[in-house]
Amino acid sequence: xxxxxxxxxxxxxxxxxxxxxxxxxxxxxxxxxxxxxxxxxxxxxxxxxxxxxxxxxxxxxxxxxxxxxxxxxxxxxxxxxxxxxxxxxxxxxxxxxxxxxxxxxxxxxxxxxxxxxxxxxxxxxxxxxxxxxxxxxxxxxxxxxxxxxxxxxxx
Amino acid sequence: xxxxxxxxxxxxxxxxxxxxxxxxxxxxxxxxxxxxxxxxxxxxxxxxxxxxxxxxxxxxxxxxxxxxxxxxxxxxxxxxxxxxxxxxxxxxxxxxxxxxxxxxxxxxxxxxxxxxxxxxxxxxxxxxxxxxxxxxxxxxxxxxxxxxxxxxxxxxxxxxxxxxxxxxxxxxxxxxxxxxxxxxxxxxxxxxxxxxxxxxxxxxxxxxxxxxxxxxxxxxxxxxxxxxxxxxxxxxxxxxxxxxxxxxxxxxxxxxxxxxxxxxxxxxxxxxxxxxxxxxxxxxxxxxxxxxxxxxxxxxxxxxxxxxxxxxxxxxxxxxxxxxxxxxxxxxxxxxxxxxxxxxxxxxxxxxxxxxxxxxxxxxxxxxxxxxxxxxxxxxxxxxxxxxxxxxxxxxxxxxxxxxxxxxxxxxxxxxxxxxxxxxxxxxxxxxxxxxxxxxxxxxxxxxxxxxxxxxxxxxxxxxxxxxxxxxxxxxxxxxxxxxxxxxxxxxxxxxxxxxxxxxxxxxxxxxxxxxxxxxxxxxxxxxxxxxxxxxxxxxxxxxxxxxxxxxxxxxxxxxxxxxxxxxxxxxxxxxxxxxxxxxxxxxxxxxxxxxxxxxxxxxxxxxxxxxxxxxxxxxxxxxxxxxxxxxxxxxx
Numbered sequence: 001x002x003x004x005x006x007x008x009x010x011x012x013x014x015x016x017x018x019x020x021x022x023x024x025x026x027x028x029x030x031x032x033x034x035x036x037x038x039x040x041x042x043x044x045x046x047x048x049x050x051x052x053x054x055x056x057x058x059x060x061x062x063x064x065x066x067x068x069x070x071x072x073x074x075x076x077x078x079x080x081x082x083x084x085x086x087x088x089x090x091x092x093x094x095x096x097x098x099x100x101x102x103x104x105x106x107x108x109x110x111x112x113x114x115x116x117x118x119x120x121x122x123x124x125x126x127x128x129x130x131x132x133x134x135x136x137x138x139x140x141x142x143x144x145x146x147x148x149x150x151x152x153x154x155x
Numbered sequence: 156x157x158x159x160x161x162x163x164x165x166x167x168x169x170x171x172x173x174x175x176x177x178x179x180x181x182x183x184x185x186x187x188x189x190x191x192x193x194x195x196x197x198x199x200x201x202x203x204x205x206x207x208x209x210x211x212x213x214x215x216x217x218x219x220x221x222x223x224x225x226x227x228x229x230x231x232x233x234x235x236x237x238x239x240x241x242x243x244x245x246x247x248x249x250x251x252x253x254x255x256x257x258x259x260x261x262x263x264x265x266x267x268x269x270x271x272x273x274x275x276x277x278x279x280x281x282x283x284x285x286x287x288x289x290x291x292x293x294x295x296x297x298x299x300x301x302x303x304x305x306x307x308x309x310x311x312x313x314x315x316x317x318x319x320x321x322x323x324x325x326x327x328x329x330x331x332x333x334x335x336x337x338x339x340x341x342x343x344x345x346x347x348x349x350x351x352x353x354x355x356x357x358x359x360x361x362x363x364x365x366x367x368x369x370x371x372x373x374x375x376x377x378x379x380x381x382x383x384x385x386x387x388x389x390x391x392x393x394x395x396x397x398x399x400x401x402x403x404x405x406x407x408x409x410x411x412x413x414x415x416x417x418x419x420x421x422x423x424x425x426x427x428x429x430x431x432x433x434x435x436x437x438x439x440x441x442x443x444x445x446x447x448x449x450x451x452x453x454x455x456x457x458x459x460x461x462x463x464x465x466x467x468x469x470x471x472x473x474x475x476x477x478x479x480x481x482x483x484x485x486x487x488x489x490x491x492x493x494x495x496x497x498x499x500x501x502x503x504x505x506x507x508x509x510x511x512x513x514x515x516x517x518x519x520x521x522x523x524x525x526x527x528x529x530x531x532x533x534x535x536x537x538x539x540x541x542x543x544x545x546x547x548x549x550x551x552x553x554x555x556x557x558x559x560x561x562x563x564x565x566x567x568x569x570x571x572x573x574x575x576x577x578x579x580x581x582x583x584x585x586x587x588x589x590x591x592x593x594x595x596x597x598x599x600x601x602x603x604x605x606x607x608x609x610x611x612x613x614x615x616x617x618x619x620x621x622x623x624x625x626x627x628x629x630x631x632x633x634x635x636x637x638x639x640x641x642x643x644x645x646x647x648x649x650x651x652x653x654x655x656x657x658x659x660x661x662x663x664x665x666x667x668x669x670x671x672x673x674x675x676x677x678x679x680x681x682x683x684x685x686x687x688x689x690x691x692x693x694x695x696x697x698x699x700x701x702x703x704x705x706x707x708x709x710x711x712x713x714x715x716x717x718x719x720x721x722x723x724x725x726x727x728x729x730x731x732x733x734x735x736x737x738x739x740x741x742x743x744x745x746x747x748x749x750x751x752x753x754x755x756x757x758x759x760x761x762x763x764x765x766x767x768x769x770x771x772x773x774x775x776x777x778x779x780x781x782x783x784x785x786x787x788x789x790x791x792x
Contacts, residue, residue: 023423023424024424024425026425026426027426028431029430030226030432033224034226037377041370041371042369043225043226043368043369043371043430044224044367044368046366046367046368054316056306056340057306057307057445057446058446059423059424059438059440059446059447122366138378142226142227142382144385144432144433145434
């Protein structure tokens with residue numbers, strides 16, 4: 001199986017976006033807006049692959065990113081192999097040409113109890129997820145507080 | 156609806172009397188762009204002249220702009236409200252207010268550029284919009300709650316933390332003339348008293364949830380431009396704004412200069428409106444009080460503080476408490492701050508007695524700050540108890556009621572149209588005030604970007620002489636340009652703290668980029684109208700605004716500031732303060748300047764009304780015909 005073969009490949013990087021100083025998040029949601037703008041040419045929090053959960057009354061803002069999990073739960077449930085791993089960067093990518101929007105990957109996400117890191121695009125009827133913008137994430141560049149960190153590392 | 160960029164294509168109309176919900180195609184108004192442009196145009200078409208603010212026929216016209224929802228650019232996601240105002244004085248007129256926060260962009264995500272609320276509900280209701288689904292629901296269980304409680308209750312009911320709500324508190328329900336409409340813990344349609352209009356319609360809240368998206372004409376270009384905008388805009392002259400561009404401390408404007416609470420350790424982080432990279436607010440956690448945002452308006456409470464605490468701004472919990480009361484009860488903080496000065500002086504001069512209002516020790520009374528604020532703002536004003544019932548009418552009407560001495564004192568701290576003095580430290584600022592029907596600086600600050608800066612003044616207004624705040628000669632031209640900038644700023648929308656982008660001490664020539672609004676508009680909408688197209692649109696809107704005023708009884712005499720501002724005696728004992736006049740205005744120069752301003756605008760010098768030639772030039776034929784009818788009816792001419 002493809003899954004087992006890739007796990008043995010030691011050259012795969014496991015990069016992901018993390019947050020330092022979450023307390024400093026201003027709740028501007030620029031990360032969400034540039035994400036959808038760069039990927040879909042539209043400004044939409046709902047189409048964003050990164051999400052900011054805001055509690056307006058405590059001022060606690062939580063940024064939720066795809067952690068590009070090492071044990072690929074989303075990839076492993078996809079019956080039509082629409083999710084693959086980029087050999088160079090280790091990024092898990094959904095191929096929008098193949099995806100049928102069954103949402104199994106969304107349910108399989110380890111965060112699906114609170115908020116899946118996979119988003120359903122109701123217009124195109126497919127699932128979308130963070131692709132780290134191919135290795136130069138826009139949200140990291142755009143964050144005015146500079147609290148998003150692009151972690152590039154080997155698995 | 157499907158192929159517009161920037162705009163969503165639909166304006167929602169909700170009738171509270173009969174429950175009808177319908178839509179208007181935004182294309183009908185696209186030449187007015189958005190914000191107050193579309194808002195005032197709809198007001199002209201639909202709100203009858205000379206009606207009282209609480210009349211059923213008054214309408215709440217909420218409007219976003221095509222830039223709403225774009226990332227990084229300050230204030231792109233604001234909304235404006237046009238409506239007959241209970242706050243302004245002496246006669247009711249259509250005025251406006253605007254708001255930041257998250258609600259405007261959420262409305263766009265739901266698919267709407269704006270929303271018109273008309274009629275009156277027979278019992279308390281709230282409106283809930285979830286994408287295409289619009290409902291008017293009973294709000295009996297919400298009526299009486301404060302604005303934080305209202306929002307939390309609706310979140311609980313819907314089970315969705317991502318809804319965004321604007322709502323009124325007890326002040327709006329009790330028709331306090333300067334009641335605000337609030338969102339989150341600090342965003343507000345602050346001035347204008349539109350919270351009372353919502354109260355009169357028995358409308359408690361408007362909740363929105365949207366999962367849609369805003370199409371952008373040139374996405375790559377927009378990101379590039381937005382990043383450029385972030386680097387070139389520079390906050391207005393109030394010290395400490397946009398400190399992130401200068402110091403290593405980051406954006407502490409809201410937390411540091413504005414309130415000083417950061418020094419007391421209460422600030423937890425900077426806070427931003429939707430999509431804004433400047434995060435000008437602070438978020439505060441003060442012991443034994445509800446947490447929330449705070450911004451520069453808290454400066455205004457500077458006279459309520461323990462003198463033991465620090466000097467610049469306020470380091471006192473009482474100032475946060477004042478803000479908290481205003482935001483939870485839904486009251487305009489600016490009106491309260493002007494009122495405090497007036498109360499202090501009236502009590503000192505024996506016009507108001509200690510029985511009517513017991514001031515705090517720092518203002519010459521006997522109570523402590525927190526006790527005073529509770530009694531004054533909450534019990535007195537929001538719930539209209541005792542003497543507060545008079546105060547709830549606003550300082551102007553309260554002063555009128557108490558007699559000419561009270562009115563004289565009132566003029567010390569209020570500029571015109573019933574509103575508290577704000578940034579009148581130039582002749583331009585004073586004329587801008589005079590020409591409007593409310594505080595023209597809805598949050599900012601226009602002239603300040605070039606004041607005393609010769610190269611900036613030449614860049615923005617055509618001459619170095621325009622930098623002189625005390626000169627009269629350049630004012631007609633300077634104000635004409637400022638009014639275009641301010642008007643299209645409130646149409647697109649963009650933030651008063653950052654636009655117009657006139658000067659920036661960190662660029663090589665010390666200047667900003669006046670074409671930035673147009674460039675952003677083009678990249679977002681794909682419409683190539685250029686900066687003069689924006690200005691033409693703004694001029695049209697300025698004339699519609701003027702026509703609305705004429706229909707309500709406006710004339711040249713009302714294009715004024717209070718008489719005391721011309722009085723040398725008023726200035727001799729140092730009454731002029733920061734944000735205020737440098738010295739008395741010269742009556743002759745003032746009137747001559749007004750003549751020249753009217754001429755430049757194409758308005759009649761005797762009356763200040765737009766001439767038919769000017770209206771023809773702008774294609775406003777319907778305005779010509781309607782004004783003819785109104786003039787016959789109202790002025791018998």
